[in-house]
Amino acid sequence: MSFLKQEGKSLADIQDVASPALTLNTELVSAINSLVQKCQTASPVEAQNYRKLRTFSGLTPTPNGEEDYEVWAEHTTHILEEWQCSDNVKKQRLVECLRGPAADIVRFVKVENPSATSCDYLKALDTAFGPTENASDLMVKFRNTFQEKGEKLSVYIIKLDKLLHSVLRKGGLKSSELNRLRIEQIIRGALPDDMVALRLRMTHKFCEPPPFTELLKEVREEENMIHNRSTVQATVTVSSVASDKTDSADCEVELLKKEIRGLRSEMARLLSAAVAPVTSDTPKMHSLAVTTGRSALSKAGGGENIFCYKCGENGHFKQDCANEKNLRKVNRLIKMRRVMGNYPGAQ
Template identity: 85%
Template sequence: MDVCEIIAWCKEKNVALENAVVLSNVPLDITDIVVYRMLDTVKGTAIIGIPDEIGPWPTQVLSATSPSSGSSKGEEFHTKLMSFLQHEGKSLADLQNVASPALTLNTELVSAINSLVQKCQATSPVEAKNYRKLCTFSGLTPTPNGEEDNEVWAEHTTYILEEWQCSDNVKKQRLMEYLRGHTVDIVRFAKVENPSATSCDYLKALDTAFGPTDNVSDLMLKFRNTFQGKGEMLSVYIIKLDKLLYSVLRKGGLKSSALNCLSIGQIIQGARPDDMAL
């Protein structure tokens, strides 16, 4: 039986782990009487004083770091720890011998280590998780089936890049997966010109090649002079403003953190005062 099975057996038989001592490598032909006689040699010894071996058989004390019965996470960690030690041919005494004298392997320490392991597992594989995908983009005109035109693709991609919770290197790799034809060459040229180019730099290069010819100043002037038309729904007006701001963002004219503030300011100035939605 491995340690997991032993702990499960103890629970099934209502045997407290505090009273459990595991003997390993006991031959099958050894009778219970012989085992009891060997155990009698250490009878009355405190549980923490159980020797590493009783006769020729290695011992393991389950209760040395046993967590409380109400701590399922601690029990899981304890079970894995005991299995690992058994696989390595070690005991808890070996682990305690290499620990700092001031450090006791108690329930709080087990819980702290288990919590740290869970946090590492939760954060390390983030970049491998599923992520919202992009549409392919070739920059061709007319737009091929299954693709989006530059304005729609660029706006959507800018938003998705901000949403992806991963490093910029991963963002660049993912972005390249959806580029086709001449767009790949444009990004490669941008990388050669600037080896430290970011994913935003890649988008700027693509927007320069396929986007509107307006510069940042022209776009901001157009944004400041865009007002809600008579009979125009407020939601439609807001979308128009957002598109202009994202065009400025793609050209590097502002930071994403300024989008909301600028949009709200222009909505207040440019929306019709008689619009009930406002």
């Protein structure tokens, strides 16, 4: 305050001097903010949407980490079409991903034509590394591509669409003709026993040809439905076969049980007949039969050929002998008969 008094100033004078400076700083900040907003608005959109392209060199065989030209060209063309940026930026991004012979091709094009566009670069690369067939040749190849045995219709459609885009890149057709040509070739080239293709043959004339995504989605859904239906039918068939086998096995078991019961009853009957009690008449009948046989043998003249093993006399057996034992005579007769070879055996 003493300083202000010496200078002849007051506090109000200081506030008047400070307020213009404060106003100046505020205007400067506002101007800077406006400049930043303008810079952000004017910044290229391509910097936000930039995606690095895949590397391609054109070397043969294809190095590790790279793809062949057909796959690379299709991917690069698709990305360049999506980018909303200037053609200079597209050329810059395209040159960044090229190596070796591919980079040389683009450099030659730039030297010959400094105003060449990114499409000119792609055409030069296609001439150097792409297929040698022209649009007509590729269309003939498309017309002669058929569904193979065991190949799904969805896989066949993807294969056809790849050929169609090759023809499109060669300038052999317009993009508006893709759907019509695709459905026509599916009708021609699909297998006759494919159920999904059969449905397309019956209905394609009643509606406009669908685009690729809708057609592929519809075909895959039908293929999945047919697969699930066949799986369920196979499961039911296996179950019925298993039940039939179980029923036949049960029938065989029942038959075996019946046969076993019959065998058991037959065995019991035979055992009961084998152990049947012998009646009192059985010995008498046996003795009568033996006596009758012996008497018949004696009457037939066989009495002189037999002798008694008790007394040694001829004409009767030991069971019928009433004489005393004479073992010496019996042994002598046995020895004589052995020498003569007329030994009847033990009685």
